[in-house]
Amino acid sequence: MDATATGPASAGPAAPEANRISHPLRPGRWLAAGVTALVLAWLAWTIAINPNLHWDIVVKYQFDRVILEGLWVTVQLTVASMAIGVVLGVVVALMQVSDSRVLRAGAMAYVWFFRGTPLLVQLIFWFNIALIFPEVGLGVPFGGPKLMTWETNTLVTGFVAALLGLSINEGAYMSEIVRAGLRAVDPGQQEAAAALGMSRMKIMRRVVLPQAMRIIVPPTGNQFISMLKTTSLVSVIAGADLLTVAQRLYLTNFEVIALLIVASLWYLVLTTVASIGQYYLERRFSRGFGATAPGTLRGRITRNLRFTGSAG
Amino acid sequence: MTPPMVQCRSLRKSFGRLEVLRGIDLTIERGRVVCVVGPSGSGKSTLLRCLNHLEEPQAGRVYVDGELIGYEERGGRLRPLPDARLRRQRESIGMVFQRFHLFPHRTALENVMEGLVAVKGVPAAAARRRAADLLERVGLADRAHHYPAQLSGGQQQRVAIARSLAMSPKLMLFDEPTSALDPELVGEVLEVMKDLAASGMTMIVVTHEMGFAREVGDHLVFMDEGLIVEQGPPREVLAAPRHDRTRAFLSKVL
Ligand SMILES: Nc1ncnc2c1ncn2[C@@H]1O[C@H](COP(=O)(O)OP(=O)(O)O)[C@@H](O)[C@H]1O
Ligand SMILES: [Mg+2]
Numbered sequence: 001m002d003a004t005a006t007g008p009a010s011a012g013p014a015a016p017e018a019n020r021i022s023h024p025l026r027p028g029r030w031l032a033a034g035v036t037a038l039v040l041a042w043l044a045w046t047i048a049i050n051p052n053l054h055w056d057i058v059v060k061y062q063f064d065r066v067i068l069e070g071l072w073v074t075v076q077l078t079v080a081s082m083a084i085g086v087v088l089g090v091v092v093a094l095m096q097v098s099d100s101r102v103l104r105a106g107a108m109a110y111v112w113f114f115r116g117t118p119l120l121v122q123l124i125f126w127f128n129i130a131l132i133f134p135e136v137g138l139g140v141p142f143g144g145p146k147l148m149t150w151e152t153n154t155l156v157t158g159f160v161a162a163l164l165g166l167s168i169n170e171g172a173y174m175s176e177i178v179r180a181g182l183r184a185v186d187p188g189q190q191e192a193a194a195a196l197g198m199s200r201m202k203i204m205r206r207v208v209l210p211q212a213m214r215i216i217v218p219p220t221g222n223q224f225i226s227m228l229k230t231t232s233l234v235s236v237i238a239g240a241d242l243l244t245v246a247q248r249l250y251l252t253n254f255e256v257i258a259l260l261i262v263a264s265l266w267y268l269v270l271t272t273v274a275s276i277g278q279y280y281l282e283r284r285f286s287r288g289f290g291a292t293a294p295g296t297l298r299g300r301i302t303r304n305l306r307f308t309g310s311a312g
Numbered sequence: 313m314t315p316p317m318v319q320c321r322s323l324r325k326s327f328g329r330l331e332v333l334r335g336i337d338l339t340i341e342r343g344r345v346v347c348v349v350g351p352s353g354s355g356k357s358t359l360l361r362c363l364n365h366l367e368e369p370q371a372g373r374v375y376v377d378g379e380l381i382g383y384e385e386r387g388g389r390l391r392p393l394p395d396a397r398l399r400r401q402r403e404s405i406g407m408v409f410q411r412f413h414l415f416p417h418r419t420a421l422e423n424v425m426e427g428l429v430a431v432k433g434v435p436a437a438a439a440r441r442r443a444a445d446l447l448e449r450v451g452l453a454d455r456a457h458h459y460p461a462q463l464s465g466g467q468q469q470r471v472a473i474a475r476s477l478a479m480s481p482k483l484m485l486f487d488e489p490t491s492a493l494d495p496e497l498v499g500e501v502l503e504v505m506k507d508l509a510a511s512g513m514t515m516i517v518v519t520h521e522m523g524f525a526r527e528v529g530d531h532l533v534f535m536d537e538g539l540i541v542e543q544g545p546p547r548e549v550l551a552a553p554r555h556d557r558t559r560a561f562l563s564k565v566l
Pocket of ligand 2: 356357358487488
């Protein structure tokens with residue numbers, strides 16, 4: 001048990017008496033645990049009995065069709081922008097480590113711009129892109145003839161603007177994460193693969209990226225969880241996500257707090273599910289790296305739930 | 313007449329202003345085991361890496377089995393080989409590294425399968441059978457499903473040798489294959505290399521194991537400061553070095 005390992009008395013290496021060590025009482029720790037439990041209980045109680053929180057309204061709207069539709073949009077936006085963001089991130093990271101100065105400069109400019117401006121500004125910008133480019137088309141660049149054109153406004157709906165803004169912004173952050181992952185892989189790996197006769201593409205795909213994944217997955221999980229909540233920013237461009245529909249509802253029935261609680265509960269559900277998924281992904285990609293593999297999910301949860309930690 | 317397995321002609325390589333190889337001429341017949349010794353920094357690794365074109369030499373030529381490595385000659389000029397053809401050349405030259413460089417995310421078996429599947433396009437089932445045979449050959453049949461981190465250094469190096477052999481190379485390059493090993497693990501790797509030599513493989517072995525050079529080597533090359541200072545039958549060179557620098561080096565390692 002880890003409880004014995006933390007006791008100061010267990011320092012001797014081969015003590016046969018190890019399981020008869022009496023742990024010192026830790027009054028400070030018990031006091032802190034008691035206070036924490038008390039504070040939590042008090043919080044739960046005030047929240048439960050507070051008449052201003054309108055729990056009946058919360059219950060009524062938690063599974064409301066409009067809310068569920070917003071929830072679905074949030075899930076779609078998150079998954080799609082993360083997927084595009086990860087692909088962009090990988091491409092830009094590969095550009096950053098390429099031999100070509102032009103590719104490196106392009107990658108740098110992208111990261112510089114999209115990390116350097118607020119996401120909120122980017123979202124509003126994409127939503128109003130028609131003000132700059134009323135039409136988009138296929139044809140010869142630099143003013144040549146056009147094959148097809150579309151009106152920007154019909155193409156870039158609220159959802160599309162949200163998707164563009166979120167994924168392009170995400171790509172900039174993801175590229176930094178991917179780059180750190182690539183850098184962490186021993187250059188000897190590429191060498192060994194090249195000596196076998198593997199192509200550069202295959203070396204990337206089969207040797208370097210799978211190893212980089214171990215470094216890439218944990219922060220990407222954080223990005224995903226953060227993205228679940230960041231999608232709420234699209235409420236400023238009529239994104240029809242969870243927060244937007246909650247806001248629409250409370251603008252008509254004035255149950256501001258209750259509907260914010262409804263939305264928050266859903267965000268908590270989503271982030272919890274995502275954390276569990278992150279745990280399994282991390283385990284998948286730490287194969288072969290025994291020492292640094294995360295413990296079992298249950299172990300991780302019980303570790304955090306065991307307030308006092310002393311098993312004896 | 314069959315060409316020699318390896319021919320280097322006035323091979324030169326520098327990194328920036330540092331001249332690492334300053335004109336290497338070397339001919340190795342088929343089936344020979346050539347040991348390369350010399351002080352650290354004398355260019356031994358660089359020489360091996362030029363042989364499979366992991367490094368691009370500034371001048372000179374390398375022929376393996378009569379084939380010019382890394383370039384093609386057209387109209388009297390050398391042009392870099394297209395990537396696909398360079399990869400074919402590398403396929404037939406095995407390389408074993410001091411630090412093994414096994415793929416840590418794959419098991420021993422998967423490491424040996426990797427080249428077969430990813431380079432030769434062998435179907436997985438056939439690759440698995442061949443990989444299992446090779447692990448058996450290096451004495452690691454019972455470690456097939458271990459990840460590199462779960463193997464000792466000696467075991468990892470034997471897997472690395474099996475991984476190279478899977479490609480059916482005609483030439484094997486060893487860059488200090490036992491230098492990163494604990495002394496008690498050196499023997500098991502040398503044993504595998506000895507078997508390989510006995511099977512007729514052409515081998516170039518950079519090593520500080522003079523016992524191996526004397527016993528298994530057909531030829532000994534002593535390098536210093538980017539040049540081959542002295543070469544000959546291992547017993548002769550080791551017993552009676554003619555050159556001062558060889559003598560100074562050998563007195564340190566023997
Ligand atoms: N990629 C490189 N860039 C710059 N210098 C290098 C590189 N590789 C090797 N060198 C230098 O070349 C010299 C010879 O290296 P190496 O061939 O590894 O010697 P050895 O294997 O005999 O110890 C050393 O001085 C080393 O620092
Ligand atoms: Mg070396």
